């Protein structure tokens with residue numbers, strides 16, 4: 001297979017994973033899987049949180065892609081590479097820039113990175129299973145739209161919130 005095709009598979013896997021992660025975050029983590037995800041929306045002691053189990057599950061899927069891919073299905077190997085790349089981007093943006101769980105040397109720079117960070121802070125503005133906005137990790141909507149959506153969600157729930165995302 002040509003390099004271009006392989007690159008295309010990696011890119012498609014990264015984009016596909018963002019869509020998949022968005023759907024899982026919105027419908028599973030904030031649904032039936034809240035039991036694991038709740039730890040990420042509340043203060044927890046220690047280095048790890050129950051929510052990290054999702055990353056373990058996704059890592060197992062990537063590992064399976066590498067293993068099966070190396071047994072004669074090379075396209076799947078490149079899917080595994082895309083998933084791994086997504087994992088790295090997730091770790092940098094989410095765990096590094098937003099939550100500072102990794103010893104990250106600098107703050108978000110550039111309009112797009114700042115938007116990603118602000119959007120995820122807005123996701124955490126509602127500390128509950130319902131009413132949250134912005135479920136993606138490497139793509140985010142316009143922050144003003146998210147703020148308006150959050151305000152609407154909270155007022156529907158009869159709550160008010162100060163959206164403090166200055167940076």
Ligand SMILES: [Zn+2]
Pocket residue numbers: 025029030037041123132
């Ligand atoms: Zn969440």
Ligand SMILES: [Zn+2]
Pocket residue numbers: 040094098099120124
């Ligand atoms: Zn988060």
